[in-house]
Amino acid sequence: MNTTDLPDTAAPTVAQSTPLHVALIGYGGAGRIFHAPLISGVPGLQLDAIVSSQTDAVQKDWPGVRSVADVQVVLDDPMIDLVVIATPNASHFGLAQAALQAGKHVVVDKPCTVTLAETEALLALAQTQGRVLTVFQNRRFDSDFLALQQVIQSSALGRLVEVNSHFDRYRPTVPVRWREQNVPGSGLWFDLGPHLLDQALVLFGAPDGIHLDRASLRDGAQVNDWFHAVLRYDTRHAGLRVVLHASTLVAELGPRWAVHGVHGSFTKFGLDGQEDGLKQGARPGMVPSGEWGQDTQPGEVLSWKTIPGVAAPVSVRTRVGGVAGNYLAYYAQLRDHLQGRATQALVTPDQVLAVMQWLTLGEQSALEGRWLSA
Structure with missing residues (x-):
């Protein structure tokens, strides 16, 4: 499928003064x-509304939000404008299809x-229905990624020759969850691959080609955890x-980014802290401005x-900070x-398609052990 001739997203359906439900x-x-x-x-x-079998947890966390167990309840609700799908990967297609057919705009968690x-x-x-279908790519708003974009735009490194994007963690025990089971859409490549591919494509x-190794x-x-x-x-x-x-067995973390150009290098340690904050129960909309x-x-x-009067070029170190992440x-x-x-929308149909194309090509490359091109 080629979405080049498609509109990026559907025409707006909600007035500016009306909240999106x-x-x-x-x-x-x-x-x-x-x-x-x-x-x-x-x-x-x-x-x-939140659709979940965990009614008690939903009511405890969000007492003012409806908790329902049946997806059809929200699909039949004419007040609902946007449906966000955050379920196991194999269920994304069926749920998104039903939501679009019900006339809803749709956000799908990656992939x-x-x-x-x-x-x-x-x-x-989505094109036929005149509705938005987009994918949640929050890592475009990681502080480290935003800082890297600034460095690249500054041309401080000159022509880039090598970019290393590492998303490593130390999780030696395999947890009991669907992502770790041999089911469609599981494994680390389908978990973190969409994020790293999207950042590279942006x-x-x-x-011109991709070569993937998994283990x-x-x-x-x-399933693959490396x-x-x-x-x-x-x-x-x-x-x-x-x-x-990406790896689940890195106890001593190296740089998140190591980027090299003909005029210098950029290194950045540490993952964006927003995920940890959210895991600890922080709600970014309630954090004072400038602190999140x-x-x-x-x-x-x-x-x-090159310094005037100095024969050889000299090295200059510059700190790159002050770039806040913002998933909101x-x-x-x-x-x-x-x-x-x-x-x-932020993530357009062409971008949704491109990530899926390279995710699939990577999977095929790993199976065949060779470079593949689109």
């Missing part, structure tokens, strides 16, 4: 930790679906290599510069689009 489907880790607090923290969005064909079908359905566009390293692992992908940019960026790496998403580990640029911006942008204040 939102239903969240799923109250596991993604729904409870990310979506419910973020939706409730954005002015102009009203979390009306969009578990196959490229399913994603193509949903994008076509920064550099489509690569199951922990005792008792049923991956190493290389994106090749021979045409667009003069030989640039982008490495996407602050980065406590600034990055550093080491560049080589994802939903704020979507709100603005649906209310007619933004021309498109």
Whole structure:
């Protein structure tokens, strides 16, 4: 499917002065930790209902929100404008399809679906229905990613030659959850791969090829818990290599980003702190302005510069800090689009499709052990 000729998103259907009524489907880790607090923290969005069998937990956490067990209840509700799907990956297609057919706009937690064909079908359905289908890519608003974008735009590193994006953790015990079971859409590549691919595509566009290696390293692992992908940019960026790496067995963490150019390097340690804050129960909409998403580990640029009167270039170190992460911006942008204040949703149909294409090509590359191109 080629979405090049499609509108980025549907025409807005909600007046600017009217709140968007939102239903969240799923109250596991993604729904409870990310979506419910973020939706409730954005002015102009009203979390009306949460679909979950965990009625007691929902009522305890969100006493003013309806807790329902049947998805059809929110799909039949004419007040619901937007449905957010935060359920196991294999259920995304069926739920998104039903929501679009019911005339709702839809946000799907990454990945969009578990196959490229399913994603193509949903994008076509969204176009037919005149509704938005988009994917939750909150990592575009990580403090480290925003800092890296500033460094690249400054041209301090010169032409980039190598980008290393590591998302490592130390989780030696395999937890009992669907992501660790041998079911469609499980494993680390489908969990973190969509985030790292989306960031690379935002920064550099489509690569010329991908080579992926995956492994199951922990005792008792049923699915991949380690991956190493290389994106090749021979045409667009003069030989640039982008490495996407994630592991569950890194006790001594290295840089989150290590970016090298002909004039210097940028290194950034530490993951964005918003996820930890949300896990601890923080609600970003209630945090004083300017305090949410602050980065406590600034990055550093080491560049080589020519100084007048000095024969050889000298190294200059510059701290890169002060860039706050802000996951609320994802939903704020979507709100603005649906209310007619933004021309498109943050993650467009073309971008939804591209991530799924490269996620699928990576999976095929790992199975065949070779470079693959789109």
